[in-house]
Amino acid sequence: MRILVFGATGSQQFNVIGEAKKKGAEVFAATSSEKSFEKLTQAGATPVLANLNDAAKILEITQGIDAIAFMIPVSLPNPFDGLQYSKNVIDAAKANGVSKIVWNTSGWLESQKVGSPVDDVKLDVRDYLKNSGVDYVIIEPTIYMENMMGAFCAPFITNEKKLAYPTPEAMPIGWIASRDVSAFVVEAIYNVDLKADAFKISGMENLKGNDLATQFSKGVDEEIVYYPQKPNEFGDILKPFVGEAGAASVAAYYESLQNATEYPPKFNSKMNEILEKLPVEMTSLAQWAHDNKNYFIK
Structure with missing residues (x-):
């Protein structure tokens, strides 16, 4: 192949x-x-x-x-x-x-x-x-665990023991590891029965902000708390990477989430059905944090 x-x-x-x-x-x-x-x-x-x-x-x-x-x-x-x-x-x-x-x-x-x-x-x-x-x-x-390695998040973990992300604490997310997504891609290539298919994939845990921080803390063996970052603060950090217009657009999206009464779904509760067609060994948030501890904890 x-x-x-x-x-x-x-x-x-x-x-x-x-x-x-x-x-x-x-x-x-x-x-x-x-x-x-x-x-x-x-x-x-x-x-x-x-x-x-x-x-x-x-x-x-x-x-x-x-x-x-x-x-x-x-x-x-x-x-x-x-x-x-x-x-x-x-x-x-x-x-x-x-x-x-x-x-x-x-x-x-x-x-x-x-x-x-x-x-x-x-x-x-x-x-x-x-x-x-x-x-x-x-x-x-859904949202990559690797996003936490970004400049808007990682320094807060390293310096302040805060997991900064611009989503409300109450919004649950099925975070997924990049390696797992790549494994899905490869399994899809090799599965000859799949010829016109689409799969919405997520991690196996649907974590609100505090739950995310708890699982991350388990992985790095340090107490990390969730910090729902203000969208404009997030946007300011993002500007050097994506430009002013790009940062403003992303910040506006997160601002809309702060004011939302209903959050967009970021978790697939039927992942087990997908795993039957695309067998991937999924990575938990705690395992991912453990594997990348040295990136965050100096």
């Missing part, structure tokens, strides 16, 4: 390399920068230089590929570019006889367009993929 991975330099798709290698796959990883070659090679992939906006190059690198693990880049200056980039990959896959595309959507898809370019474009991508004639599986993860 020859698998081509997009987004492998980032935390959301990097573990696809290792999970695919466990299955004996030959893994290729697309990157737009030669600076990533060493990281990808050390992980066991063959790096290939390509930009998603270069349709001819995408057509070239998908020759001889059996399956594609795809993800739209997270921070596009123009989110609507994500549709054309996706079309380039899907069209190339169809032209070259790629047997399956597994798309990690970086979040649960909305039921309809909501006026957010980042979310709305994914619905267009989904429709294009469904109508392409290529076999596909869509993997929709």
Whole structure:
């Protein structure tokens, strides 16, 4: 099995390399920068230089590929570019006889367009993929545990023993580990019965803020308390990474959650049914925190 991975330099798709290698796959990883070659090679992939906006190059690198693990880049200056980039990959896959595309959507898809370019474009991508004639599986993860490693959270844990996140304490979330999502992607590639399927996945624990802090504390063996971060504070920390407009947009979303009487679902209570089709050993929040203790506790 020859698998081509997009987004492998980032935390959301990097573990696809290792999970695919466990299955004996030959893994290729697309990157737009030669600076990533060493990281990808050390992980066991063959790096290939390509930009998603270069349709001819995408057509070239998908020759001889059996399956594609795809993800739209997270921070596009123009989110609507994500549709054309996706079309380039899907069209190339169809032209070259790629047997399956597994798309990690970086979040649960909305039921309809909501006026957010980042979310709305994914619905267009989904429709294009469904109508392409290529076999596909869509993997929709909830919120990554790795988000806690971000600059808006990790320093608070390290310096103040507070787990900072801009969601209300009362909002439950089924946090999921990046490695688990990658394992779902790979299992979906290898399951020949899945040809036009979508799965909303989450972790196995539906944790409110204080519960999250309790499980995190167990993992790092230190008392950490939940700190419901103010959206504007979160946005200010985020600005250097995603720009002022991007930070304002994200902060506005979290501001709406602070005032909500009903929270959007971030947990799938039927994960056991999905695990029957895609057998993945799930990571608990406490186990993840334990595994990454040295990142947070100096």
